[in-house]
Amino acid sequence: MAEIKKIATRESFGLALCELAKEHSEIVVLDADLAAATKTDIFKRAYPDRFFDCGIAESNMIGVAAGLSTCGKVPFAASFAMFSTGRAYEQIRNSVGYPHLNVKIAGSHAGISVGEDGATHQCCEDIALMRTIPGMTIINPADHYEMTAAVKAAYEYNGPVYIRLGRLAIESFNDPENYSFEIGKGITLKDGKDVTVIATGLVVNESLKAVRELEKKGIDVRLINMHTIKPIDKEIIIKAAKETGRIITVEEHSIIGGLGEAVCAVTSENCPVPVSRIGIEDVYGHSGPALGLLEEFGLDAKGIEKKIEQILK
């Protein structure tokens, strides 16, 4: 396994952009006065001429990115998920999605793990918003190595992509030697026959820890890392439904409109099995330290383990 290295996926994002930009001069980065927080400041320091701070004006930033892309640039536009997908939703729909422009949108500080800033900044709806846009690709990387690969894949793909970035420094669990990333292809982290857990983003590693504990209790769980929410990997979901007969989804996002519902749509139309959704249950978050909030909302390893046991009872 990879060495345990704690790094926030937002930082991995900034580093990956710098690496890619070395060889691809058409990559430009836009931010809305949050470069220090989204970590695009790493890119800004390395490539000041290719970094454009749009100020606190996310709607305009998305439009500028759209215009740049029509002229052959590959813009990455970043802000907090709340603002890049929420404030600028309609700009993304009409100026990026409708013309299917090659714009990459990053949303950092997603989920409740934003922590102390509280509900106004804890965006648990970004994936739901982006899922409604035809042709939008949505990637929610779970650790440093996955983010690095996802940024490269997003660049290589010609079309709009939303990438979700986390604020919290987390352990890397993927093995960089054997890891491979493909947009739209879920990764089976552990095989199992009793039930399938499908997780995305920050809570993949928490689910992995939960699943290992459950194993000790004699519950054989299959765990899938669904880094791409759209297009969703139908094949891996249908296979899991058929082979394990039951699915539990885990996400640091509202249970409305996120991974859980995307999985439900696949199972209900192809292989109906019970699906239970673990996530933020139609409530706002609140202030507090990130780890404390994850525990409170039942999205740390222990909480996930407990919920899975309850569901399986």
Place this chain on the structure above:
Amino acid sequence: MNNQELLELKKTACKVRSLIIEGVFNAKSGHPGGSLSAADIITYLYFKEMNVNPENPKDPKRDRFVLSKGHCAPALYAALALKGYFSVEEIKSLRHIGAMLQGHPDMKNTPGVDMSSGSLGQGISAACGMALAAKYDGSDYRVYAMLGDGECEEGQVWEASMFASHNALDNLCVIVDFNGLQIDGHVNDVAGLEPIDKKFEGFGFEVIKIDGNDFEQIESSLNKAKTIKGKPTVIIASTVKGKGVSYMENQVGWHGKAPNADEYQTAMKELNEQLKALEA
């Protein structure tokens, strides 16, 4: 511009207006008022000003035009068709199921459309992105964005304006088609914009005010804009909504309504007479 050129532009604008009426009538919906007010400026841009080639609509070096007031697509489509980007016949299927010409500009399917638009306030931001790309690449193409006056009520217009001046986008020329009317009435009654020139000045623009239905003023303003360095230019173009069709002129009701058969005949007759007078 010599007299012959001026005459040709007037004739072309007249044809553009006929095609606007043709399109909106056949669509049984659409926005004739603002299309007609913008017709002269759009005609000048495509037939005199911009470096564009219908044979190579995606030429990276071309000048760009963003119709931020996307509901006035009939005027853009008419100019593009007459310029040769697609057949004039396409105009008759405007807004029909399966047609290329959508109610608002669709860059994916319509040759010559540089940006999809229609949701007000968004086109100017895209135009800023295009102008920024030119600066980044060291290209000398220019970017034109046409906004409605009512559109300037959108906050995004001012976000984009700040961005344009902050980045010294002197290759960007914004044109406000100031016809004074919006859906709910006179702009000054709905959500007054005046003094719009001072607003744009305050946002760092060079401001030029003209009569936007006068080709000589359109020409001189666009020429002046090219000489302005270090900041973007806005041309506040006073126009007549519904210009060229007597019963539509300055009538708020013709913002977004198609003429019936009788009204269509009247409009086409008037425009044909105007064209004949120019050809005589």
